[in-house]
Amino acid sequence: MDYTLMREFADSWGLLAMAVFFVGCIAFALRPGGRAQADEAARIPLKDD
Numbered sequence: 829m830d831y832t833l834m835r836e837f838a839d840s841w842g843l844l845a846m847a848v849f850f851v852g853c854i855a856f857a858l859r860p861g862g863r864a865q866a867d868e869a870a871r872i873p874l875k876d877d
Contacts, residue, residue: 856862 857866
């Protein structure tokens with residue numbers, strides 16, 4: 829691929845894709861049912877087998 833073509837893509841659609849991905853990650857982390865799963869995942873290192 830040509831550098832200028834990749835640069836134009838990164839400046840337009842690539843930036844939009846990264847922004848949508850970021851907002852999606854934040855929405856996933858702050859969803860209503862996520863607290864219980866996050867608390868359980870936070871306790872994993874402290875569990876004894």
